[in-house]
Amino acid sequence: MDYKKILVNDHVKPFLLKARYGIEKESHRVDLSGNLASTDHPKSITLKDDHPYIQRDFSETQMEIITPVSETLEDLFNYLAAIHDVAYRSMDENEMLWPLSMPPQLPENEDEIVIAKLDNVENTRYRQFLAHSHGRRKQMISGIHYNFQFGDEFIQALFNLQSEITDYRHFKEEIYLKVTRNYLHYRWLVTYFYGASPRSEKNFFEDDSLNGAVRSIRGSKYGYVNSDNVLVSYKSIQNYLADLSSMVKKGILSEEKEFYAPIRLRGGHHVSDLEDHGVHYIELRNIDLNPFETYGISYEQAEFLHLFLLYLLWKDEGDQCDEWGKMGDFYNEIVALEHPLAHTPFEEEAKSIIDEMEHLVDILDLSVSDTLFVHLREMLMDPSKTLAGRLYKESEKSSQSQVATSIAKENYKKSWDKPYQLAGFTDMELSTQILMFDAIQQGIQIEILDRQDQFLKLKLKDHVEYVKNGNMTSKDTYVSSLIMENKTVTKKILHQHGFRVPKGEEFQTIEQASRSYHLFSSKPFVVKPKTTNYGIGISIFKDGANYEDYQQALKLAFKEDSSVLVEEFINGTEYRFFVLNDQVYAVLLRIPANVKGDGKHTIEELVTNKNRDPLRGRDHRTPLELIRLGELEKLMLKGQGYRMDSIPEKDVIIYLRENSNISTGGDSIDVTDLIPDDYKKIAVDAVAALGVKICGIDLIIEDTRVPATNKNAYGIIEANFNPSMYMHVYPYSGKSRRLTIHIIQYLFPELLESQDSKLINLGVPLAKREFATVTC
């Protein structure tokens, strides 16, 4: 097959970089001093054996992070980051992940290495067998498996351009076989650039078998390899499968999955899939953990690997295919065992491969990172710039172990820095990020159907749920959301069910509304647009209004909407009740932006200080917003006789805003435990009257000590079909209420039916933050 010719065809071009990726990454849990953790795998990560994202490999400390199959490298790295975030924040607070392929110091007695405590007996037995046959020490080496699948349209386009092979499955196999054979031959290049296991820590080797530093212990014969008598042909799938099967029959391999090739042909999850379905993808297994990357591999590395595989398809191979592979083993062993700072004898060949790869990028019109080839050439010219070289040089200053520990600590800090965020998805709405965190932790598979639209598909075994904005689900009916969207309809229905709502009327024109002036003029009332939100266009008259002010308010409101509501204003404090499936899970009080005087600092300084809170940021990507000092705030200060440089007395609270919106710097205060049950019942019953299951309902209560049954004890202002959950999860003060986990458990009740149900609630990580006690 002349791949060189068909790859450059215009019909192939649109699909050249279409591919699917997946990463499995092992690393050990260690304590803050870099010692192997003595604790069990985190209990908060449920579904332990079956967890789709976070598992254990050989030992109890060896955490394996598994990304879902991704269509782009961006997606792949987003998931990798997110699952790492969940893993980190699910672990003991004093634990972190070891960033090196070679394990930290092992116990002197290898039997003290704890095999993963899996539920499934067979899985445990298999690990016991491995411990017995290979020794526990070697099993502790960690690395990256890079799963790669050419896009189907890409292979299809190539297939259509040739007539040599008429069977599509066969054609696909030939493609993967060629890439595999060439990978075996040329993989020394990967070892040179990205090998990163120069030294072992104490007690890894029983003897002094390896002296001095190398490029990759893991990639050499000292790593995790089969014995020399394991010989498998890559001439065809038939040969490959026949050889494997014969090795097992002869007892040279205990089972087929014991074949530890640096690259594996994969038909699916099981070895047998290969025979049944042909090759679906390949698995590169010779990637050391990149110590300098938080997630063990860089985007540029992943990009290189894709390009390299494309190059290997393009590049001619040797005639003797199995010999070609064996030569590769030989070259790789040389490169793996070179000193990390040594120039390699293959430097010239490497240079010409890089040149060819760059040529390929040119003729195929591919877009790759600008720096990729710059970096590759730098590493070729200067071995100290390779991963092994860098790690070796860093370690010279102290020790490899100290370097690894300090890298681990940085990664640890990063993951706890903004505990409300989910790395990889920080552009999404905060409530969705928190929900995704919980879903990953619970072992629920996530697919993002529309990122901008916060649209998720959640899957637990065969059970699928779609969720938008974290709380729009299949549990609510279509019409109930429309009811909540329409303030007039909401009020009518609540009123018909006997709840107190502000009396009012809806108007379509200023003239119409003007005629009803006398209905409202002498009482407290509000003028507001019917459908807009966030307080825009609303005027409040706490002591009635004269005709001119009323007119002005109508004009403002009609600017925002073609329908305007004029309503009685109900006095009291507004509380947000979060109701889920007939239960109140959280009650929140929102207080306008404010600072508390200390008798020393100016208002400006107090604001600056309050804004240092890591929970405060901009644009709803943090649980609280920065307090601003704009015109409105200055006006508000002036009204109270203050200026920005005034120094308020100790404990005096200065309000900077009239409105209590979180979006303008307001404080959110959890008061769930302070609100009497009778008001919670009102909230639950009102939400039920609307036929709603998930709702943020706003009650105005004049005095919570007065029974809710008293006349005019409360008024219901609004029912929100898209309540912000994050403000309950990360309030300014008071207890955190992890609503997202309740949503997940409501959607997937089977989670609670499992034996681990108690663990679920215990395991939810809250913000590592001491909340102030409630001051309201």
Added chain:
Amino acid sequence: MDYKKILVNDHVKPFLLKARYGIEKESHRVDLSGNLASTDHPKSITLKDDHPYIQRDFSETQMEIITPVSETLEDLFNYLAAIHDVAYRSMDENEMLWPLSMPPQLPENEDEIVIAKLDNVENTRYRQFLAHSHGRRKQMISGIHYNFQFGDEFIQALFNLQSEITDYRHFKEEIYLKVTRNYLHYRWLVTYFYGASPRSEKNFFEDDSLNGAVRSIRGSKYGYVNSDNVLVSYKSIQNYLADLSSMVKKGILSEEKEFYAPIRLRGGHHVSDLEDHGVHYIELRNIDLNPFETYGISYEQAEFLHLFLLYLLWKDEGDQCDEWGKMGDFYNEIVALEHPLAHTPFEEEAKSIIDEMEHLVDILDLSVSDTLFVHLREMLMDPSKTLAGRLYKESEKSSQSQVATSIAKENYKKSWDKPYQLAGFTDMELSTQILMFDAIQQGIQIEILDRQDQFLKLKLKDHVEYVKNGNMTSKDTYVSSLIMENKTVTKKILHQHGFRVPKGEEFQTIEQASRSYHLFSSKPFVVKPKTTNYGIGISIFKDGANYEDYQQALKLAFKEDSSVLVEEFINGTEYRFFVLNDQVYAVLLRIPANVKGDGKHTIEELVTNKNRDPLRGRDHRTPLELIRLGELEKLMLKGQGYRMDSIPEKDVIIYLRENSNISTGGDSIDVTDLIPDDYKKIAVDAVAALGVKICGIDLIIEDTRVPATNKNAYGIIEANFNPSMYMHVYPYSGKSRRLTIHIIQYLFPELLESQDSKLINLGVPLAKREFATVTC
């Protein structure tokens, strides 16, 4: 109580015209010649005995129309109109309603008058008793009952301004008692203006007891009144109830509801409610049918009655309360039996009452119709302008019966003129109007929660359903509507379930989209904004596109939305499948605006002619839109070598538009019976995959004769969460599919469980229009 003083208080003013109204209106079904109908009550009006809106009174032909309680006169008349529309279009096609209070010619033998064939035995027995005690003839008189309740805030405001009566219920009773006593005294005024039963038809009177024409037979002793020895005091509720009870005990009345006063105090549905709950409202029973109004009463009349009742509360009454009422009976009898064209001896008093009423309007700052007092004074000055006078004068030219028959015919025509509309609600969306029609017919109570928003509350016994736009219901989930709203998510889910959807990508910037040019360039493809509808911003390239055209299309699409889809264009014909609860109820083909040549007329003439179809109109208030002849249409003609004045040959079809939207004059063609089941199954399964229950799903099919399982036999373009139902109910050609009734039966399955289930389907009135046979 000095009502004159407290009524003018500023605290009362805002509530003066707040009230609740209800109308019951009887009239007889007659054939097109004006003879009493010999048919049964319409079968399509189900729930016969319990129907909330359409019932029978005494006889099988005596239809009673009952409005729901309404907060405004506008609402009241809307309902009155709508229920009439339903009644008319539920009746036999050759039947209409008799517009007079006095029945049409009765059978010589009164036993031939058919008593209402009710299911409930007791109801039938009661009518038999009436027939026996009063004779069947008198029971055939029809009229209007006007139920009136002062607004609660109005009474509350009055109550707060006085200290004489401390009990609110008692105060309310006093108000209604005063109004009632004054009404009894002054009701002759109503009889003068609105009495409208001057003559009887043949066989009404057994003898010649009444000679010549009068103002109101019905309002006189010849009408439906108690005998003289029925005496009830209106001094207090206690007296009133005691007297009634004593009349029954003495056998003067058979039961309490046999008390036929011209005004009744009402506590609720039953007489006993008065004792239990006090007075809730009053019922004016002395209103003749207004022959000149389609619905038996005019808005101005209703307004007069409200104002009159307010006046009667304001107006001082006589000291001797029961005497005061009896005097009223005497005056009324005089006025009722005057010749219709005679001036009344009470003219001067009437004039001063009208002056006082106008004065009241002034001092209370009330807003009433400009013409009200003009008309009242005209009628006072010229008796021929009163209702009785007008009917008498008209009848002189032919006969009262002929006048009545011709009025009935006009009303009949009006109700059938635009059978897709529901009178009173023609501003609402057509699908909602049709659904409301069906709901009223099925005896489901309708409340409009938000008229602009097409938001309905439907109620059948205790079962409540909320519906927006006729098809957004509790049967669909919130998230499924959000899935349909998002084209990308819809496509992803359908694709994951194995359905063919156009392949494509979503882009956020023109640059991003430009880079993918080669993915689409050589195939048919579409560029479209992600969320806008109605074909805006869409470019179709049926044979691929050059780079410049692609860029242009992207610019157009990004003008409409921040996300743009570029998709494969699927060849074939687009069909709209309406799926409801896993069943296809209708399939529609939409054809671009077109005319068919006849070799004689110009294109302009053909368009004018086609636009004469009563189904065509503007702004979605008719099932089809008028075909326009604007710039776009002219351009389209030019492209085909035509001009507006070209005369196309016979049977040549000229298209005036590229797009097939109904909104731009397209034709809707029902093809439900022509589409093979396998394609219907695709539609049903796809809708199920989205988790949707009510959906309009668009399939492109290249050839319906090819099995749906063939590769690329179809493609799914879109799933609509708000499909227009009306276009299926009133297609341009093909069979009408009454989807609205299926929606109702889906929401209220108990309708089908009732014994009458078969009748429901039979009874649905379709448009009285011969649809052309399908020509596609």
